Amino acid sequence: MRKPGAAEFNRREFLLLGTAASTMALAQGIASRGVKPQPRGKPSGLPFLAHFTDVAAKAGLVAPTIYGGIDHKQFIFETVGCGVAFFDYDNDGWLDILVLCGTRADSPPEATNRLYKNNRDGTFIDVTEKAGLVRTGWASGVTIADYNNDGYEDIFITYYGQNVLYKNNGDGTFTDVTEQAGLAYTGPTRWGSGCTFLDYDRDGHLDLFVASYLAVDLNKIPKPGTNPMCSYKEVPVNCGPNGLPFAKNFLYRNQGDGTFRDVSETSGIRKATSTYAMTSVAADFTGDGWTDLYVASDSTPSLLFVNQHDGTFKEEATERGVAFSEDGLEQAGMGVGIGDYTLRGRLDIFKTHFSDDTDVLYRNDGTGQFTDVTLAAMLGVETRFIQWGTGFADLDNNGWPDLFIVTGSVYPEVEAKFPQYPLKSPRLIFRNLGNGKFEELIEEAGPGISAAHCSRGCAFGDFDNDGDVDVAIINLNEPPSLLRNDLKGNHNWIKVLLVGTKSNRSAIGSRVIARYGGKLQAQTVTAQSSFYSVNDRRLHFGLGAAQLADLDIHWTNGAVEKLTGVKAGQFIIVKEGQGITKTETWTSLDKS
Amino acid sequence: MRGFSVPHCILFFSTVLLLSARSSPAQAIDKQQAMLLTQQGKFQEAKEAWLQLAAHAPNDYVVQANLGLVLAQLGDYKDAIAAYHKSLAAHPSEPGVRMNLGLAEFKQGNFAAASSSFSSLASTTPPDPRLETLLGLSYYGQQLYEKAIPHLTIASQNDPSNPQLHYVLAESCLHGRKPECTLTESQKLLQLSPDSAAAHMLLGEAYDGTKQENEAITEFAAAAAANPSQPNVHFGLGYLYWKKHDYDQAAPEFKAEIDHDPKNAQSLTYLGDIAYRNNNDDEAAASLLKAVHLQPNIRLAYFDLGCVYARENKNADAITAFKEAERLDPTEPDAHYRLARVYLASGQKQKADAEFVKTKSLHQKEQESIIEKMAANTPADAPAN
Numbered sequence: 001m002r003k004p005g006a007a008e009f010n011r012r013e014f015l016l017l018g019t020a021a022s023t024m025a026l027a028q029g030i031a032s033r034g035v036k037p038q039p040r041g042k043p044s045g046l047p048f049l050a051h052f053t054d055v056a057a058k059a060g061l062v063a064p065t066i067y068g069g070i071d072h073k074q075f076i077f078e079t080v081g082c083g084v085a086f087f088d089y090d091n092d093g094w095l096d097i098l099v100l101c102g103t104r105a106d107s108p109p110e111a112t113n114r115l116y117k118n119n120r121d122g123t124f125i126d127v128t129e130k131a132g133l134v135r136t137g138w139a140s141g142v143t144i145a146d147y148n149n150d151g152y153e154d155i156f157i158t159y160y161g162q163n164v165l166y167k168n169n170g171d172g173t174f175t176d177v178t179e180q181a182g183l184a185y186t187g188p189t190r191w192g193s194g195c196t197f198l199d200y201d202r203d204g205h206l207d208l209f210v211a212s213y214l215a216v217d218l219n220k221i222p223k224p225g226t227n228p229m230c231s232y233k234e235v236p237v238n239c240g241p242n243g244l245p246f247a248k249n250f251l252y253r254n255q256g257d258g259t260f261r262d263v264s265e266t267s268g269i270r271k272a273t274s275t276y277a278m279t280s281v282a283a284d285f286t287g288d289g290w291t292d293l294y295v296a297s298d299s300t301p302s303l304l305f306v307n308q309h310d311g312t313f314k315e316e317a318t319e320r321g322v323a324f325s326e327d328g329l330e331q332a333g334m335g336v337g338i339g340d341y342t343l344r345g346r347l348d349i350f351k352t353h354f355s356d357d358t359d360v361l362y363r364n365d366g367t368g369q370f371t372d373v374t375l376a377a378m379l380g381v382e383t384r385f386i387q388w389g390t391g392f393a394d395l396d397n398n399g400w401p402d403l404f405i406v407t408g409s410v411y412p413e414v415e416a417k418f419p420q421y422p423l424k425s426p427r428l429i430f431r432n433l434g435n436g437k438f439e440e441l442i443e444e445a446g447p448g449i450s451a452a453h454c455s456r457g458c459a460f461g462d463f464d465n466d467g468d469v470d471v472a473i474i475n476l477n478e479p480p481s482l483l484r485n486d487l488k489g490n491h492n493w494i495k496v497l498l499v500g501t502k503s504n505r506s507a508i509g510s511r512v513i514a515r516y517g518g519k520l521q522a523q524t525v526t527a528q529s530s531f532y533s534v535n536d537r538r539l540h541f542g543l544g545a546a547q548l549a550d551l552d553i554h555w556t557n558g559a560v561e562k563l564t565g566v567k568a569g570q571f572i573i574v575k576e577g578q579g580i581t582k583t584e585t586w587t588s589l590d591k592s
Numbered sequence: 593m594r595g596f597s598v599p600h601c602i603l604f605f606s607t608v609l610l611l612s613a614r615s616s617p618a619q620a621i622d623k624q625q626a627m628l629l630t631q632q633g634k635f636q637e638a639k640e641a642w643l644q645l646a647a648h649a650p651n652d653y654v655v656q657a658n659l660g661l662v663l664a665q666l667g668d669y670k671d672a673i674a675a676y677h678k679s680l681a682a683h684p685s686e687p688g689v690r691m692n693l694g695l696a697e698f699k700q701g702n703f704a705a706a707s708s709s710f711s712s713l714a715s716t717t718p719p720d721p722r723l724e725t726l727l728g729l730s731y732y733g734q735q736l737y738e739k740a741i742p743h744l745t746i747a748s749q750n751d752p753s754n755p756q757l758h759y760v761l762a763e764s765c766l767h768g769r770k771p772e773c774t775l776t777e778s779q780k781l782l783q784l785s786p787d788s789a790a791a792h793m794l795l796g797e798a799y800d801g802t803k804q805e806n807e808a809i810t811e812f813a814a815a816a817a818a819n820p821s822q823p824n825v826h827f828g829l830g831y832l833y834w835k836k837h838d839y840d841q842a843a844p845e846f847k848a849e850i851d852h853d854p855k856n857a858q859s860l861t862y863l864g865d866i867a868y869r870n871n872n873d874d875e876a877a878a879s880l881l882k883a884v885h886l887q888p889n890i891r892l893a894y895f896d897l898g899c900v901y902a903r904e905n906k907n908a909d910a911i912t913a914f915k916e917a918e919r920l921d922p923t924e925p926d927a928h929y930r931l932a933r934v935y936l937a938s939g940q941k942q943k944a945d946a947e948f949v950k951t952k953s954l955h956q957k958e959q960e961s962i963i964e965k966m967a968a969n970t971p972a973d974a975p976a977n
Contacts, residue, residue: 036837220970227969229962234803242959243966274956301955318948321933328929328951369936 029076029229029242030410031299031330032354038380044439048431049489050395050468052448056482060124066111067102067476071412075221076240077138077160077191078102079410080213081388081456083532084472084480086463087144087153089131090172093584094118095463095536097472099480100139100157111136113157122464122484132173137161138191140213141279141532145197145506147206148258153506156208158192158532163210167258182259183208183252190247191216194280196528198291199504200267201311202557205254206504206527209269211277211295212247214240224413233418237411241276242299249277249295251313263311272315275300279336279531282509283347283524286368289558291509294322296333296351306368322349322362326372331357335531339392339401340522341377341432345513347522352387352405352531355421359387359405378437379403385425386410389458389531393469395445397491397542399519400432406473406531408454424452427473427483448483455481461536465586467493467569469540474533492543492568496551498525501576503556511554512539516568517546543568623655630658635665646675653683661692669700687717694726703733721750725757732760737768748777755784755791762794771801789819793828800832808832816845821852827859839866857887865896873900884916891920895927902930907938925954 056062068078082100089096096118103111115131116124128134138160147154152168165181166174178184193213197206221244222229225236229243251269252260264270276298285292290307294317297303301323305313317323325331332354338347346364353359358380362370374380385407392401407425414421427449430438443450453475463470464484473481494514498507508527513520523539543549547568553561555576563579566572573582626641642659649655660675676693680686694709707730714723728743744761751757758781765773778795785791796811812829815822830845843866849859864879877900883893898913914931921927932947 220967222966222970227966229966239966243962245963246959274959300959301952318929318932318952319936319945324929324951327926329926330955 028232029237029240029299030232030332030354031242032332032357033325033329034356035358035380035383037358037383038375038378040381040440041378041437044433046431046433048396048429048441048444049398049487049491050429050445051486051488052427052446052471052483053486054448054451054481055122055484056480059122059482060119060126061097061099061116061472061480061482063099063110063114063126064477064479065099065101065474066104066108068104069412070477073238073410073412074224075218076214076238076244077216078104079238080140080193081408081476081531082139082474083142083389083457083528083530083534084459084474085142085144085155085534086459086461086472086536087534088537089115089153089168090117091152092118092120094120094465095461097124097459097463097480097482098133098142098144098155098534099472099474100142100457100532101136102138102476103136107136109136113139118463127172130172132175133166135164140191140193141195141211141528142534143195143197143208143528144534145206145504145508145527147197147208147254149205149505151505156195156197156210158195158210160191160216161189163192163195177258180258182261188215189217190214193278194295194528194532196280196282196293196526197504197506197508198282198293198527199509199556200251200282200291200293200307200313201253202290202503203254203256204500204502204504204557205256206506206508207254208250208252208260209280209282209293210250210252211280212249213276213278213298215245215247216240232411232414233421235411235414235417237413246274246276248273249275266312268308268312268314269305272303272305275303277303278334279528281336281338281526281529283338283526284509284511284554285347285349285364287346287364287366288368289554291556294336294338294349296336297330298332298334299330301330302333302351320368321370321372325360326374331360335388335390335405336529337390337392337403338524338526338529339403341392341401341403341438342436343400343519343521345520345522347511347524348392350390350392350403352390355386355409356383358383359390373436376436378439379430382428382440384420385428387428388456389473389533391458391460391530391535393460393471394493394540394542395429395469395485395487396431396489397468397487397493397544399491399517399521399542399544399546400434401521401542402432403430403438404428404458404460404471405430406453406455406458408456408476422452424454426450426452427455446486448481451481453478453481457531457533459530459533459535462495462538462540465571467495467586492546493541494543494549494566494568495538495540495571497538497571497573498553498555499573499575499581500555500557501578502559503576506537507556507576509556512541513552513554514541514543514549515552516541516543516549519544519546538571626658630662635662638662639666650678651682653679653686653689655679656682657686657689657692660689660696664692664696664699669696672696673700685716687713694730698726698730698733701733703730706730707734707736721747724750728764729760732764735767737764740764741768741770741773748780752780753784755781755788758784759790759794762798766794766797766801769801771798774798774801787818789815789822789825791815792818793822793825796828796832805832805836816848820848823853824849826852827856827862830859830862834862834866839869842866855886857883857890857893860886861890861893861896865892868896868900873904876900889920891917891924891927894920895930898927898930898934902934902937905937907934910934911938922950923954925951928954 085098086095097116099114112134114128117127140158152170154168155166165178167177190212191214194211230239250264251267253263277295279296281294293305295303304317306316335352337350349362363373389406395402405428409423412423429441429445456474458473468485468487471483500507507525511524551563571584575581629638639662645655656675656679660672663672690713694706698706710727724743725747728740731740748757762777775798781791792811792815796808799808816825826845826849830842833842846859846863860883864876867876880893880897894913894917898910901910917927928947928951932944935944
């Protein structure tokens, strides 16, 4: 890719100029390098034990996620979609699901976010109204954590317009406390996008980072097709983000009394401008024990805010190798997965992009410097689809974290002319081969993977408490998918829920390094990743044949706790400073 | 037919615009003798005769005009032009002399002067198809394609079976970024010269310009079949495949071009690029090094060379190559970024930071420029729905 908007040379001009750029330009609204997939290697032939079936309808997740037009999308905010969350709002030990929602021109009353309570039998019940969460608007991202350390998980949702903080009342209901918390916004219209709770100053109170995608005024967005940023493959489509105004990102410091204070300027967050920010992930990427922030950015350089340990951040994505492709070109950063794919105890970053481009895998070298290893990892084989929600998860419990990705187009108008760019497309699994390389699986992983949808956010969690990783997925203008993992074989696992005492109670930003069978793997507790979504806060480690695991817990406030010889096949709760406070041994549910 | 050129076109016009001798009786015999020699094609003798006459009557416009004509016939355009100017100074309204002046200027390669002479003539004489042709060719010779196109269009309409005219018109349309016109004229050209490699290439260019990649490839392949040694035909075909990321098809074409022209630096560059993409670093480096030695201004060659060296951890060589790529086009962020990464890998943090700053600045400028363009294209009060 050359820069968006740059002229495309023809062959004769190359001859005349005697020079050429290494890649070609596409004048369009979203950055894509226009690359060809790298050749696939020979199939490994290894069996894949995970098998995914979409059980959403059977489980009662039937309401469609209304999000703009179906066959035509006039505005960019109809296209981007929203996130989904696995969390336990009622502390019953079973994952509930929050499904965000958009709306459309006629504001249908059924267009609302939905909270589904887990019935503990593989089904869910819609408790949205009872919980006080009915709300219609263009919801984008969600972050969930216990911001007031009262033992219940709270919800923050970004919108086109005013973002919303819901306090969990602990009785199955939520209260909109946006204004009381000091999060009301009165500036020009902004479009909230990624968001994450984090404890950047290690005071035990969760702060809040809120990204904005665009500063967009509906009356000033040009019509589809009116300029190069409003067409794709010469088909008129909704405009942007390229060409639309940038918005500001925000950091709010938790003052410990239920209110937040805007520290965007003093913290250095506001120094990063000119970015279309999307999914935001808080984690210790530099290994210094302090929480950093990575923000995937669409068609602009992605951001890495490195914690300076004094209440400020320095944006160093370019310097650390996680802003661009390996050639220093922008990509359409949307979803982010964080994981330790080489089992070296370091957090690597995977970021999803547009079609005709590869996703990117940045390998962490242990000092907070990253190297683009996309091609070496064989992840460049797939460029057909627009890719969104993603995550590292050990789907087959073999001890090596795999990659999962959901896909879907933003241009329903294009499919008619170019069938190779479908609106709905399959989910993708890249199984970790354990040698630094991945292998793409679609049909091999079950009908829930090969089914085509126009998906956006996805969340990873074990909704049926059977010791594997399931996936909840947003599908635009369709009900969500709930992919149940019917894992075969006898690989072991362990699941860890951290509860902070000095650190924030949700342990957001804490890291666990598990040692098992001669391997070690790092995982971190996040409050947003994938695409605008929230994963099960219980960290899941596949252990392969190992029966025991040692756990090093690096709490958010810097303390380190070590647990040795923890038995496989169980879920444990570890309270900061108190060790294991609860264990549960789970058996698989009857999935017939 | 190997190709077309402007001299081929101009051969259709002769510079035989003699002025009759109507001077004083004392010189009449000499002038008549000089005229006879001229008409007999004895140009060297005629030149001597006209020079003698000019020595006695330097301001005689007839003498200077005929002297100019004879000098032009002998290929001495510089002196011919001087003689025509003297003639026109004495008698500015003589259209034949101005035509001859324009032709001499054209043949001398001074297309700007020629177009000026022809324009001046066109403004004072009735419409003349020959003048349209000459004006079009003069502008074409100056690479003023936009100006050439209307004149060449009239000329080719007046002489529809002249392949040379269609060729220069098609080329003008191509360079004037008028792909539809390129397409139409190259198709006409191919009807007149179906076996012409140059015509197939032009049509291929037209298809390429209208983003009809497969059709462009078909035409370049036809050109290569018509004349495998046509300069740049294999390069063009290879480049079209390269652009489609079809490196397996592109590589043999670049090799074929190099077989015909071992000094084709562009083909060596792209061949090196493909080798780099295929992880054949030795082959890539060899090809790219040859390219930069032959033509030291190909940015892609230096950039790829830097990438090859960086991959092999030859940081010093990589730095040299990326710096050269950066020098050739400082506005492309990729070389800055790659250079920064290599500086960082070799412990030169300050230099790395400087290049990172340039990378970020270029991206920011680009984005701001796109936003400005979008705002400029957006009506102030025009809701999208």
